[in-house]
Amino acid sequence: MYDYFFGKLVSKTPTHVILEVGGIGYHIHISLTTFAQIKEIETCKLYISFQVREDSHTLYGFSTEGERQLFNHLISVSGIGPNTGRMMLSSSSPEELQSAIINGQVALIQKIKGIGPKTAQRVILELQDKLKKQGSDSLLAIPDTKQTVPEEASSALIMLGFSKNQVEKVLSGIVQADSTLTVEGMIKAALKKL
Incomplete structure (x- = not known):
């Protein structure tokens, strides 16, 4: 529904920001990785993942398209919700997390708070092939949206x-x-x- 918001950062904390866009303040949950990249700036562009649940409508923001894409992959795995996905992206950099999934490093993923051995194995099982197909540099560059x-x-x-x-x-x-x-x-x- 939303691709990104560009606006003035009214409030910043390590877990969320208030981004003013067109006179409206949006409460957007962020990862520590995103916080580290935006903590020194006044205006920014956040790529949005809009999560609708029975009892809430929540915005999750990311400083890069690649981080949002990895977040969306993570929450597609059974047993991993948006808050756990954000925790995973806050515990290690998106590049480290993607590398751990591609290389099948269960122990590294299991170190993340809230991730047990079965969930770590499920993440690798469900995402390893998808992330391999994207390539290891998918987090560094915005994927080419031109299709044949x-x-x-x-x-x-x-x-x-x-x-x-x-x-x-x-x-x-x-x-x-x-x-x-x-x-x-x-x-x-x-x-x-x-």
């Missing part, structure tokens, strides 16, 4: 409710038949076959 024509068509079809495997199979056939199609042309051709 088939990738863009695939994303659109998956958002329409078709399964990823089904979409990829149909699109690979369409690309082999005519690789010069536009995104719209590819989607229309795929919809006829799905």
Whole structure:
């Protein structure tokens, strides 16, 4: 829903900030990593992860796109909520945490408060392949959002409710038949076959 907020930092603590954007003060939870990067500045841009629960709507802010992306991966793991994800990112740098997950270092992840051996193993099991595919430098640079024509068509079809495997199979056939199609042309051709 929200990508980022840019505004004036009215209040800063190691756990949260009040960011004034357009005359509205937003209470945003942050990690210690983000706090270390923004504690000396007056205005900043925070990448937002908006978490909706039955009893609360909470904003989590990160100084980099990569840290937010890792946070979203962490909270996708069963048993890890937003507060635990923030604790994990506060206990070690995002780069160290990502490296520990990719290299399967259960002991290092287990040292984080609130993370037991089973949860550490689950984090590695569920995220290791995803993070390997992204590459070790995904936290350092903002990922390139430019997609190829088939990738863009695939994303659109998956958002329409078709399964990823089904979409990829149909699109690979369409690309082999005519690789010069536009995104719209590819989607229309795929919809006829799905």
